[in-house]
Amino acid sequence: RYDTFMAAFDAVKDAIDGIFKELTRSATHPMGGRAFLSLESTEEPFLAGVKFTAMPPTKRYRDMEQLSGGEKTVAALALLFAIHAFQPSPFFVLDEIDAALDATNVARVARYIQSHTRPAGDGDDEGFDPNPDAVLDPVARRRAPRQRFQSIVISLKDTFYEKADALIGVSRDADSGASTILTFDLSPFAE
Amino acid sequence: RYDTFMAAFDAVKDAIDGIFKELTRSATHPMGGRAFLSLESTEEPFLAGVKFTAMPPTKRYRDMEQLSGGEKTVAALALLFAIHAFQPSPFFVLDEIDAALDATNVARVARYIQSHTRPAGDGDDEGFDPNPDAVLDPVARRRAPRQRFQSIVISLKDTFYEKADALIGVSRDADSGASTILTFDLSPFAE
């Protein structure tokens, strides 16, 4: 039990900081923020708590409770993607995760998702990396192949959904209240 | 105790449907939706529950739980504004109430707030009503003077905050993490 728990914990612990940095770096803060996981008890970790700390750039250590809505969302996404590094499900379904995000953070999250969405079995993950930022970190790139997952997102923000490969439009019939679907392929318009 | 409770309950009960209609009517549904409050027990109402039901246009009766995120937000705002009709506080402070709202609902909520924001003591509320929809409902207008309240809203959506009279911009100093303020008067640009 200790072994399976620590295998999961260590994998996520190693992945979280890199992912959080990818989600928080900017021109003013090229290093991004800092995030880490720590164990309250090291002998029987599954009986105690796991502490998750995320510090946005230039913010000093504060309880997660003190973070703003948008900051909590970014930290939560970093944790989910770090868990995915250990347990790679083939796809994510994300319902309005951008609700609390400002325009800049929407762009960062959209870019992160874009750079990770390729079908599984796409050959050598390391050969083609659309995220130019990863070039800054050649050691990390060699150590762990870049995760891939299909993304299905629900969003009200055009700055987010315009980055998708396809749109599924849902509308409600005015009389019956039934939902109808219209699909729209965005790939001809991709840059 | 029965009297004070029923005074509050009846006042809010009378206000809720009109307000919900104002927040949900559209070109396709000029009558808007339906909302009402009911008592689970009529002899000792304060010992039982108050049931709140809100039905968006063309939606059949369903538990509030079944409503979508945006539909719940609109219903909740209608209830808050109806409570205000009974207990008129001079101002509201609303932090990102538009998070779950689509563009159309943001516009309706913004217009509702705009049509209600005038300083208290502005003379006869009935003489000047900037909401042309109220003309459709002369009986209601004479029975209850239009509520007035000052609004302080926090929003990430420009379609919402562009309707304000003034903006207070907050930004964070990149080194110290301290917040700084910039104010911007929008009234020269109002239509």
Added chain:
Amino acid sequence: GRVLHLEVESFKSYQGHQLIGPFRDFTAIVGPNGSGKSNLMDAISFVLGVRTAHLRGSLRELLYSNSEGGSADDRPRRGQVKLVFETGEGVEVAFARVIVPSSSSAEAYISQYRIDDREVRWDAYNTRLQSYGILVQARNFLVFQGDIESVAAKSPKELTTLFEQIS
């Protein structure tokens, strides 16, 4: 692997039989409030075997019912969601979960599970999903509306539970 498309029938706000898809690498579901976007997420969660306690309604409430009819007889007595999945090897697998009236009681409903149109028991269904990396009990790849911030707000004990689930 990846999701190719969904077929929903009489599920939540989806009347009759509708094809949803194709899903690409990065697909966005868009539309006005109340149009049925989260209902699609419910459909995906439902067909993957998530228990109704975690969905927004009982099996009975998940069946489509229209705005006009007032009585329970207007509601179709059967509905389903089918998810067509392409494995890493390029094989197409159809997972379907059907809502049918329970034989024991007129007003109760139960779920049936099918893989490629052959009825299977829930554990076989779940095991097959697990073999493709779809671990429904942990649900880490499903983020319901309004839930993302609470992931960051979890107490240390709740995070331990999360790690126990994924290990």
Added chain:
Amino acid sequence: GRVLHLEVESFKSYQGHQLIGPFRDFTAIVGPNGSGKSNLMDAISFVLGVRTAHLRGSLRELLYSNSEGGSADDRPRRGQVKLVFETGEGVEVAFARVIVPSSSSAEAYISQYRIDDREVRWDAYNTRLQSYGILVQARNFLVFQGDIESVAAKSPKELTTLFEQIS
């Protein structure tokens, strides 16, 4: 009545003394994530006398502390929020709530209340606010971030409590 402006000093992310305003009939507070918008809402709630249990931090945590210093000594030992309110009759009233070190303990803090710069007890402060229609116990006019949807999700019993509070 209406709010004219706020003065915040060493409160949450606000270093030193800052003037926030003037507030118009419809004022919007805008800016990036983490910039300090909700902290302004906390300031308004704080100065109106909302108990710290309903704010995002203890009195100690509400005092400004910067990103550089690591020790508790870098934190100012005093902070305040002042709200200048114009009554229906056009009279300006200044409500201020000050965080000061408690005399009994070095690490504890308490609140002091002032109306027009004269110190008053909390009930006098609260009564004066009530006379202007500001009913802080019910808090119906304050909607914190993420709270609006839960108003609609309240159970019938919770709604009854709400009606009891406002009556």
